[in-house]
Amino acid sequence: MxxxxxxxxxxxxxxxxLLLVLFLPPFVLLILNGYETVPALVTDMAFLKETGISLALTAAATLASLILAFPGIVIYSRCGSGIRNLLRILLAFSFCFPPVLMDMCFDILFGKGGYIAEIQMAGFLRSSAISLMLGIPLLTVMAGEHWRRLDSRCEQDARTLGASRLRIFRTITLPKLRQAMIGASALVFLRSMMAPENPILSSFISLIVLAVLVSSEKNISRSESPDAANCRKRRGNILSVFLSSIYMIAVIALLLVPACSMILRSVLSDGQFSFGIYMSMFSALNPTWLVALLFSLALALVSSLIAAFIAVRISVGVASSGSGTYIAMIPFAVGPVAIATGLMGVYEWIPETPAAKMVLTLICHVLVITSVQTMIMLPAVxxxxxxxxxxxxxxxxxxxRSFxxxxxxxIAPSVRTAVLTSCALSIASSGAAEAFGLNTVFAQILRLSDKGDTAVSCAMGSVVLVLCFIFFSLGIGHSREGKQHA
Amino acid sequence: MPELGLVCNQIRKTIGKITLDLDFSINKGELVSIIGPSGSGKSSVLRLVCGLESPASGSISINGKDVTALEAEKRKAAIVLPDYAIFPTMSVEQNVSYALKGRHLSKEETVAEIRRLLELVNLGRTEKRKTRELSAEEQYKVAMARALASQPDILLLDEPLSALDTKTRQALRNEIREIHKKSGVTTLFVSNNQEEALSISDKVIVLREGKIEQMGSPEDIYRRPNSEFTATFTGECNILPYDVILKTLRVPETERSKIIYQCFGPEHRLLFRPEDMVVNDMPGLPFPEFFPHLRFENAKIIRSEYLGKEYLVTAQYEDLIIKVYTVYKPASDYITAGIRMTKILEFNDGRLIRH
Known part of the structure; x- marks a missing residue:
């Protein structure tokens, strides 16, 4: 050595x-508390059927995302840096789009009294649509970024040997892209799996999918060539430019529609535009709202910093030894709801104080975003x-001193990217805070939404979206700086 | 007796497929080049000397001090790697001052020292420049200044000019010599360019599969190579079987058998450099008589390569292939060339036995 x-x-x-100390107690308690129910569940035909359908739908939504994202992947890999950065911000923003808010947006669009209530969406169709909306951008960015970095010299050589574009794509490009597509699909599948029927069962499935993700991540890092990023052909004929522009505009519009519907609902009351809700939220020193917002921000910041402390170390270990990615990604695969369930078990063993609730919520946030931060930092390290x-x-x-x-x-820019992105993720995460009844901005939004005060909850949701967008855009800026250094 | 700057005493180390087996020393203040084919372990020698690799056995001494057990940061052996490793988050000034930290200089002294070092490497006033704005040549100079800033006992240069174009390489190899002269630091220079190594070094080490094939002055290495490998690696040469003498020897008939008997045995091979050959490429002109010599009369030209200032002509004489240099492009398809017996080296089983 x-x-x-x-x-x-x-x-x-x-x-x-630190990761294991934080993760193992809730995970062990999750298993201990839940394993008794597993035999009953695996013999319960209704549950199995429901789980099977849920898994099949998730897989189908992932596959559909892959197919629908493919044109975007091609466009992303070939466009210039300016457009690519814009696309990256717009598309990767969906990674921070809280699924709870997306659900609310669907209510605004397709629910009772919604803007397009004529379209009736069945429950499974709705969850599939949400999976698609969150999956397509993620696949586009991940696979597109990998394609952009693939060494294009083999393709160029094949062209000089007289191979057709289709043959080159089928025999050279696609085999190289396969790992990235599998990895990105596994990630989309994991994200879609994060609302488990049974935490143990879903964790088990997630851990299997995680193995696929980790193995493909290793292969991806081996096949990428940093020098090849600028070699790919960027020009196309007018028709392909036109079609790709239409496709990208359609995808971005589709992503922006839910966010716009939420903002519209918050400012449009009785056919009149009014910013009264925002004015009252910010000017009248609404303590409940402000406290919730500040608390969420503080929680996001502290958990992101603790996660960064762990993630930098794990990334260094993974980059050095070539193993350990799986350990780092386990909390992400298990998911915040399962971790929160495990932490509830811990909560029963300790004195019930607000501080304990806060610490446990913090642990849940730290665990999930550590995995995300590791994934962001690893290429830079x-x-x-x-x-x-x-x-x-x-x-x-x-x-x-050298280190x-x-x-x-x-790697500092990548660390900043990871912290800012995970801040957005942490603000957008609702599981643990909800489980422990903490007064986060999401708890407020859900409470108001349940009361039927849609306009105010939409206003709060819009502010959260804007905050997430700011954090994410700043994060993307830092990632560009990091690439220049590397 | 000159003081020793570096002693590698019976060093053994296996790195990948190569087993290094080194036993050599260089004098303090000398500039020594290491040449050898790719994968012969040239860079690994530098890594062993500066402590980035540890030998399996043997010892390394720098300026008389055994550093085998010392960690890299304590050896005072600064290395310049082929990619220069200019720290991207720092300016030129910060890169150089990074190496000054251990010298505990005041702020004013640090500024003055940075300026002195940048002037030493002919970089002028570039202190504030960002490293990503630097050309490859400037990066090399910053790397040199930074390495010298740590006041090393030995400077290790690992193919520092390999990323540069030919003209810049030629200019910078003279600069390396100048910097070495001014700083007086013992320098070990790995090069993939034999000409470069021969032109700037006090001594040259030829490495083959981890072992030293020959160590000596550039003239010795080129003119008196101890093996066929060294001879062929350091420049163009003709290697011919012994029986070429029987066919081509030009000498007064009375001395012919005597010379053949005295000079070479049937198991030997002959080696000579193309530039030592005398050429007559004008048909009809008499060939100069100088005895004794080998003459290749009317060899058929197979190939003629233009090298700028001369041509390298490859010609076939019976079943032999010979190479010669000519100033002008050969006027016909045939050439006559000769070589004095005194310029011929004699090898047996790849090893020099007589010259």
């Missing part, structure tokens, strides 16, 4: 330990050239 591996192992140990640290050592710096002054500075 060389010097760097030894240092990286020591450095990452704290991250792994892997891209740091070994020669930087080798040179630094030869100049008389210790391993620690702090060089590696950490290079």
């Amino acid at each position: 060389d010097r760097f591996s030894s240092y990286n192992r020591k450095y990452s140990l704290a991250g792994y330990l 892997r891209s740091v050239r070994r020669s930087f640290r080798e040179t630094s050592l030869s100049l008389g710096s210790s391993s620690g 702090r002054h060089i590696d950490l500075r290079i």
Whole structure:
């Protein structure tokens, strides 16, 4: 084992330990409390049928997302950097779009008194539509980004040998893209699985899907070529440019419609535009709203920073040893609801105080976003050239100083991206806070929505969306800076 | 007796498929080049010296101090890697001052030292520039300044010019020599360009499959190679079987058998450089007589390569292939070339036995 591996192992140990210390108690309690129900459930035909249908629908929605996203993947991989960044912000924004808000948006659009209430959506159709809306952008960005980074020289060589475009795509490009598509599909499947019927069963399925995601992630990182990003052909004929523009506008419009419907509902009352709700929310010092908002923000920030502390260490360990991604991703696969259920078990063992509730909620947020942050940081950590640290050592710096002054500075933009993105995710996450009855902005939104005060809940939802968008856009900006450094 | 700058004493280390087996020393203040084919372990030698790899056995001493057990940061062996590893988050000034941290200089001294080092490498006033604005040449210079800033006992240059164009390489190899002269630091320079290594070094080490094939002055390496490998690796050469003497020897008849008897045995091979050959490419012109020599009369030209200042002509003489340099493009399809016996090296089983 060389010097760097030894240092990286020591450095990452704290991250792994902290993650396991936070994750294992709720997970063990989840299993202990829930395993008795499993035998009954697996013999319950109604439950099995329901779970089977749910899984089949999730798989079908994932497959449909893949098919529908394919034109977007092609466009994303070939467009210029300006359009690509715009697409990345708009498309990847859906990653932060809280499913609860998406559900509310569907209510506004298709529910009773909705804008397009004529279209009746059955429950399963609605959940599939939500999966599609959240899945297509994620697939487009993930697979498109990978395609963009694939070395195009083989394709160029094949063209000079007289192969047709279709044959090149079928025999060269598609095999290279397969891993990225499998990985992205696994991620979309996992996201769609996050509302479990039974936490143990869904966790079990998620962990299997996670193995696919982790294995494809390894292969993806091996096949990418950083120098190849600028080699791909960017021009197309007028028809393809026209069709791709129509497609992208349609996808973006489809993504923006729910958000716009929510904003519209908040400002349109009795056919009149009014910003009164927003004015009262911000100017009348509405304590409930402001406290909830500030609390959510604080929770998001603290959990993101703790997660960053763990994720940097785990990323360094994974990049150094080539293993450990699975451990880092387990909390994400198990999902916030299952973790919150496990933490409820922990809550029974400790004194019931508001501080305890807050700590447990924080743990739930930290666990889920640590996985996401690891996924964001890992490519940056892997891209740091070994020669930087080798040179630094030869100049008389210790391993620690070399790591702090060089590696950490290079990955700093990615760390900022991860923190900002996970802030957005944390604000958008509702599971744990709801389980422990904390006064987060989402608890407020759900409470008002249940009361039927749609306009105010939509206003709050719109503010949350805007906040998520700001965090995410800032995050994307930092990721660009990180790429320049790398 | 000159002080030793680096001693690698019976070093053994297996890295990948190559087993390094090194035993050599270089004097303090010398500039020594390591050349060898790809995968012969050139860069691994530098990594062993600066402590990025540890030897399985043997010892390494720098300036008389055994550093085998010392960690890389304590060896005072600064390395410049082929990609220069310019820290991307820092400016030129910060890159250089990074290496000054261990010297505990005041702020004013640091600024002055950075300026001195940048001037030493002919980089002028570039302190505030971002590293991503630098050309490959400037990056190389920053890497050199940074390496020298740590006041190393030994400077290790791992193919530092490989990323540069030919003209810049030629200019910078002279600069390396100048910087070495001014700084006086013992320097180990790995190069993939034999000409470059021969032109700037005090000594050259030829490495083959992890072992030192030959170590000596550039003239020795080129003119008196101890093996066929060194001879062919360091430049163009003709390697011919012994019986070529029987066919081509030009000498007064009375001395012919004596020379053949004295000079070579049937199991030997002959080696000579194309530039040592005398050429006559004008048909009808008499060939100069200088005895004793081998003459390849009316060899048929197979190929003629234009190298800028001369031509490298490959010609066939009976079943032998010979290479010669000519100033002008050969006027006909045939050429006559000769080589003095004194310029011929004699090898047995790949090893030099006589020259």
